[in-house]
Amino acid sequence: MSESGNEMLEVNVGDTVEGTVVKVDEKQVLVDIGYKTEGIVPIGELSNLHIEVAGDVVKEGDQLTLMVKKVEDDEVILSKKAVDSDKAWLELEDKYKNEVVFETEIKEIVKGGLVVDVGLRGFIPASLVETFYVEDFSDYINKSLSVKIVDLDREQNRVILSHRAVTEEESATQKQDILQSLKEGQVLEGTIQRLTNFGVFVDIGGIDGLVHISQLSHQRVEKASDVVSEGQKIKVEVLSIDRDNERISLSHKKTLAGPWTEVSSKVSTGDILEGTVKRLVNFGAFVEVLPGIEGLVHISQIANRHIGTPQEVLEVGQKVEVKVLDVNEKEQRMSLSIKELEQEQAAAEYKKYEKDEEQSSFQLGDMIGNKLDKYKK
Structure with missing residues (x-):
């Protein structure tokens, strides 16, 4: 007990006092505040949060700043919570304002x-x-x-x-940082967030960009789900950035090896391939001979006879056999011919016919010869 407490005989409700914890019970704490009796801090006045036992918050010897809540018959009820609240409110008001x-x-x-x-x-x-x-x-x-x-x-x-x-604020800041740092042609890895009927949205590190369905693959894509799925990580190239509207156009197709890559190792001049007529134009027909690879059959190479338009002989979707006249991997061009195959086929058939003719006349000679022999006897 502090004898210097004579100076502190007047303890009034609302006063702030300093004290040392001298005893910690389960539901209260006794504090020496230099008064004639020790002050009591009930467990409910120790913290703004719910606590089970007083020892969860304080221990003997702790120095506390407390507010006098009640003085009655030399019993002084003190509150740590009230002091903490006052201090906390001031700090919180400052944090809220700023x-x-x-x-x-x-x-x-x-x-x-x-x-x-x-x-x-x-x-x-x-x-x-x-x-x-x-x-x-x-x-x-x-x-x-x-x-x-x-x-x-x-x-x-x-x-x-x-x-x-x-x-949300961090995301907005991050989004702006990314928008400012992006460059056209940049290749990034992203995660597919959602699929739509016109393409997919890809998260490229805090901001989403759109890969239009035409930019998903070198082949034609009907539905995005045919080639990619949600949550999938894919490489994308930045096509364009609209910073004002926060729109980014991306391409997955540009990061993939094109169908023409190393095509010369797959197709050579003179090869005979089966293809599908994809487009008819006034100067010929484009025929797909490998996935994503179309070659041109010039109108002069479509048929043995003269034709006015390719539509006279061909239709879109038709399967045709073609002969490769030329392959240019660098320029992604291939020249094809249907006519040459027809000519070769006709020549082969004619040869076979000639051979058959020779054989049949030889056999006829033999047969007649034998009969003549009969008459010779």
């Missing part, structure tokens, strides 16, 4: 959100925890989150915080 982002620890999970310790009891509603839906918050207990205050009312004792707001 939109400060700070760290806080999750102390409880309650219906509708999370309770945090911000010097007093703060609340993060479930909708303000993340930018996405969280079904189970059990992993958040004792976890530290960066937050900002979104609503503060001392009269109502209301402190509403948001981690989501911090995440």
